[in-house]
Amino acid sequence: MTPAFDAVIDELKRLPGLGRRSAERIALHLLVEKRSQLKSLQESLSAAARTLNACPICGNLAEEGGPCPICLDPTRDASQICIVEQISDLTAVERSAAWRGRYHVLNGKLSPMKGIGPAELNLASLAKRLQDGSISEIVLALPNDIEGQATCHYIQEEIVGTQSISLSRIGFGLPSGGGVTYADSITLRSAIESRRNYS
Ligand SMILES: [Zn+2]
Structure with missing residues (x-):
């Protein structure tokens, strides 16, 4: 042209x-x-x-330096956190309407091969959210690949530790590769409802 x-x-x-x-x-x-x-x-x-900007609480999209609409919404259960790899996963879970708690967006997953360690992810603010004991449930909605598994394991061992928080992982009937973002709402809803204790 x-x-x-x-x-x-x-x-x-x-x-x-x-x-x-x-x-x-x-x-x-x-x-x-x-x-x-x-x-x-x-x-x-x-x-x-x-x-x-990134929501200072959860890492979701927010405006004017403040928290995101979900963190500000008083009708969302503030004691439940669904952890996702990226913002597009959060919007996919929102579309499924299966989650009424809040979120935490990691902006990636642990990958020693790619040089992505805990410091590169939005993990410090997650640890901070757990400090006051107000969180009772965490759902891991992370990809079912080696990096996703390593990230779940790290959160269990290093972030949740011995705190009495119910930790579960979403059930997987999810397509491999695309994971959460590309799952249709019905699949995602059943994956969340069939979440299993993570141990
Ligand atoms: Zn937020």
Whole structure:
């Protein structure tokens, strides 16, 4: 096409889940067919980039430096925490409507191979949340792979330790690979309902 158009395609192709054809469709849509949408997309992206932050309590998306809507919601059970690897897992669990507690987003999983240790994950704030004894249940909604297992084990041994907190792991009928994010709501709901004691 043209150098400027090609540069846009190259950027779009770097986004998760977009191949060349989808990138081209989006670029043509925004730059040729629906120019007005380009402006609103630019504005909403800049506004979000300015205001969004990680929730200081759980690591979910939040705004203006404050906690996220779930941590602020008084109807959510503050004594229950569902631990997920990433924010997209949290939104998948929310869509399933099977969880009325709160969350903790680790932003990854332990992986010595990739140099990801406990310090690289959002674990210190989890330990802090457990300090006042107000948490009675933790559900591990982490991937069923070696790294997910290592992360569960670490949380059990190093974070929960001897505290009297019910620790369970979600049942797995989940697809391997995509895990929580790509599970449909019905599968995810039954995985949460059939969570098993983690020991
Ligand atoms: Zn939060």
